[in-house]
Amino acid sequence: MAAAFMELRMDQLPTDPLLHILSYLDFRDLMHCSFVSRRLNELSKHNPLWKSQCCKHWLLTDDDRLQSGVSWFCLFKQYYTDLGRYIQYYAVLKRAWEQLKSFLQQRCPRMIASLKEGTTEVELNDIEAQIGCKLPDDYRCSYRIHNGQKLVIPGLMGSMSLSNHYRSEVLLDVETAAGGFQQRKGMRRCLPLTFCFHTGLSQYMALEPAEGRQMFESFYPCPDQTAQDPSAIDMFITGSCFLEWFTTYVHNVVTGEYPIIRDQIFRYVHDKSCVATTGDITISVSTSFLPELSSVHPPHFFFTYRIRIEMSSSASPEAACQLDSRYWKITTSDGNVEEVQGPGVVGEFPVMTPGKVHEYASCTTFSTSSEYMEGHYTFHRLASKEEVFHVAIPRFHMVCPPFREPVVRTQKALASYTPRFDDHDDDGEYCDGDGDDFDDLRGINMAALEGAWCPRHI
Template sequence: MFVELSDDILAKIFGFLDASDVLQCSLVCKSWYRVAFGNQIWYDLCERYFLPKSLKSLLTKLEENAISISKSRCSESANLGSWEFGFVQSSRQTLGYESTDSEGSDSSTAAEPSTILCGTKSCCCHGRKRLAVLITHFINDAEDSYNKYSLFKEFCLYFSRGSNYVSRIVKVLDTLETFCRRANLAAARTLLPGVDDNCIVEHVGNELPADLYCLYRLCSGQYIPSDYSQFQGILGGYLFYDVLVDCNLSSVCSMQVSELGNRRILKIGQDMFWYNNRGSQGLFIDLETKHVIELTQNHYVIASNDIVTYLEKYVNDLSSNSLMVDRNTKQILRFCLCPTYSGYSDVVTGYIRIQATCLFVPGISKFSHFQEQDEFVFAYRIRISMLSSAPSHYMFRLEQRHWIVTDTDGHVENIRGPGVIGEHPIFHPGSVFDYASCAPLRGPVGKMKGSFTFRPLHHEPGSEIAAPFIAQVGELHLNIFERYRFPPDSPERYLQLQKRWERDKSF
């Protein structure tokens, strides 16, 4: 019966199958063989496995990122000189970027890059040119332009492992760069070209999980300028007191496999991290489980099941405007401004609006089998503003703060003090003040709420603001389980809390 189906019907049926199943069907008979190798079927498979049809901008990025990266070097001792790539020249001449992007990028310049780029002189040149050719054929819809089955095989050869991740990674990179360009962030122009197989094998061997392998074939990390006066981490960061976290994708050449207990881990996200000289943290991949992990002082927590899921969650937060962007440094901040997130509050008292958000900081936290030694540090960021609708003569000075912090066991701590972070900011209609601080807990969950006392500096006699008044800060739920998980070898009391959260999604 199936042999008698028309070619059009067979083609529609085959369109729902995976590549291996289509090849199996081609062995049934001559008519199935003819349909199974139709151009449209393999064009659709290319789109499904590798390159979404709507993301043609990748070809432009391949050209821009691979143009004349002069005086770049793979190590401090090996200067490779000028690399010629043969692409059509564009407005961006180097990764030191003079940009005239139409989507709002500034025209500022940066110093010529002098950091590690990739493993060999040919890894960007040959590999990126070949991928650009494949994408060009993919975009060209002409029936006689290229045999689409051959094109599929070429893509499979280029991405020799984990081809099912490629389409998702392309979407992530495209969304990431689009957001950064529209927000006029310098990080938009720091992603490096992908690398070839021999570069990956030379520096990492064959230990990369398939999804991470595909990521580095498309994007080999991030260029970090020698003048690190402003944050450039593509994965965002935050700063409070003497703690600076700024996460960026490390290049293949700087990736190292190390030991964590009986596990082998690979560092994929470098960061700058200072806190009483405790050293650097960053993102890691557990090579056995593929989990994305972050180190604590004496253990680790799981941030995601794999790197692609981690990046997808991150760019989804960016696209939905759930993450903050620092207006001065143009840095992506990991603090979440999302009403559905329990670590966020937004309260208006009179004409004063207070937004508060928090996040768990693994690098300076610790947990063990001895609860009295545990310290779970949560950073929080406060944005205080006076509404523009306030009367023009209103002017307030922040006098005092009051916080009520409750930890996992219900222990309550009251914190009072003058001003915030040693300052007494003054507010008038439309003014905004941001600051960040931290709150340590003796467990992985807790809550905090508080208030600020304001004193009027200028008012009319007999007005309603003649005396100091209190502006409330909405309750923040401090909860690591919304972004992290404990590994199986963690203390049982924390695993029990985790199970409770996974079951009820509340405490």
């Protein structure tokens, strides 16, 4: 009785207030309203209502609608028929891809040509049948937009260069990923997401909760070198699901968190508070963890850090100076402290003049998963070598990603591990001094709104 009364009252309202009310509803509620009465069924098809839905869920524009030649309502139906199962992911992933492509077009244009067009539902279903596992919907949705990247260098998912070590990770297309699907003990039901030609390194996604992994999390595998069983695989965790993994990376790229060096994305992270200015010279530091050179057992965590030295452009010419030496104080999370000093940086003694920037990278290893470094450089003025002064290097922290051991480790560490610190002499490391250095509403029946549009499950 109350429902019938409410229906009557709603039908008595003028059209404009009703449309205003309907404009606050999501597409699910609009569809539900179509079942209430004939009048609401008609109003629920009001074209401007569906323009907002198309913009919200499919990121469509007026140009897209004009090009399609159909109404906003029909355009929403077309997209929902094709991509309805991904409606909770599509807008986020589509926006991330568009932001990434816009950024790459300006900063790394050769990467644009390596992106592959989206795959199809049929192809994704065939891949699932091939590997015998379901792919998560956020992964499928992203691959409907772009099917990864061609196997080229540089890789879309970031590079790293140190001395004679180079890594560049390609975002694998789904067909290549399926070819690397793992069924071996220790890596069962794991699908590769990335691949590096130089190191053989891949990030994987767990398609089932097995062997200590959580479902759909991404990780770098790390063999337990102290176990006799080669299937004992530790994991450096990089994301809890594909959506988080991919969108976090894109955010870091497009916001400038990751520097672009020679048309490649380098995965250095800069803490904005990690900046120190002494007089006319500013020092800033960014860091990166290298999983391919690290291990949990034995504990060996490899980090690289990149330092930017900049002299203010407003400094007087008499302020010109040259770096003579460096001093480091290194503190690990277990309280051990080491002090290191030596001449120059990366075997160089850079001269700083007003407006000049000098950048270099070095690396270190620790037996603890987190630590910090701080120190100072010693400079002398070019006009007077007797005028010597220190420039502070801000404290910067190096923390490895969360890691997890397999459920069962077959053997304890074979021998005690002696912590090793690099001598921090910076010699021979990568250096780039040019200063320019990523309600489960099942069975929604849109046919109730118009025609025989088949229901989709979301």
